[in-house]
Amino acid sequence: MTRVAVLRMEGTNNEQDMHRAFAEAGGDPAYVHIKQLTDRVPETQQVDLLDYDVLALPGGFSAGDYVRAGAIFAARLEAQAGEALQAFHEDERPIVGVCNGFQVLVELGLLPGDDGDEAAEPEAALTMNASDHYECRPSLLEASETNCPFLEPYEGEDAVVFPSAHAEGRLELPRVEDLDELADRGQVAFRYTGPEGSSEYPWNPNGSPGDVAALTDPTGTVLGIMPHPDRAVHAWQHPDWTRGRDPEARGDGLALFEAIVDHAGGA
């Protein structure tokens, strides 16, 4: 069974959504506190990250979003579990970050992860929404042509609905042309779209250039996504569940977690 470490620390608040999503997808999730990756807890509580097949970084406000969203979580991971994380990544085991988890992956330099330099400086930023406030609304997402194997169920399919709930989701890259290069390499995973195909605000909730909602790394095994597939696992989590959806049916996000579990299980 695919073992999933749902990593938490002070201020994460979506670990239960993430845990349930992986459980519904047939995985074997476990909560792991970041301190359990260190020797600062009793030996019986220590955890080896490499005992897991998938690392999941949930949403929330880790460390109160102090300094920048995700920066302190990233710094602690780097300082206290950097080697294990690097080995996990080099082994191409799936690493998925949702919302604040995506911000952590960007701060870690794992996304977009182009320069081959694992740990050093971030190569992008997820910064304040263009609206200058927290955006909480359903987002319509279209899968891009991507190298990320977890998106296979979505490729060529209709747009899906995942809820957005973030204040810092606007992607900034060092150069304007970097976005096209990322897309050419298949590193743009999902883009915001709208019901008529127009992604104007509020359909693109944060003003990200190219309507980028999710990125993957060059290997396709690291995925960061701003909206929450973990909050769209059941049809009853969708805003239109009383209007035509069978509430007991699958939500749009479940296939993503199934694909991650399958990929890790088969790896």
Place this chain on the structure above:
Amino acid sequence: MFLAEVQVGFKEGVADPEGANTQKALHLLGFDEVEAVRSAKTFQLEVDADDADGARQRVEEMCTQLLANPVVNTYDIEVTER
């Protein structure tokens, strides 16, 4: 002991919605003379170091590793002896 005051702002060309929104609010209050607002964050660090240059060098490293994201941020460091 040294006091390092680090001001982290946004690079030229990077959108600063907080600054833009603040400018708009100031205009609404009648402060029409405000031509631009840039937001920034300040950290005050008490640093144990042998000299000011040593303190500054360490604080630079802190900026690149945590306090600033080089993709979007600039930073200024002022070091004074206490």
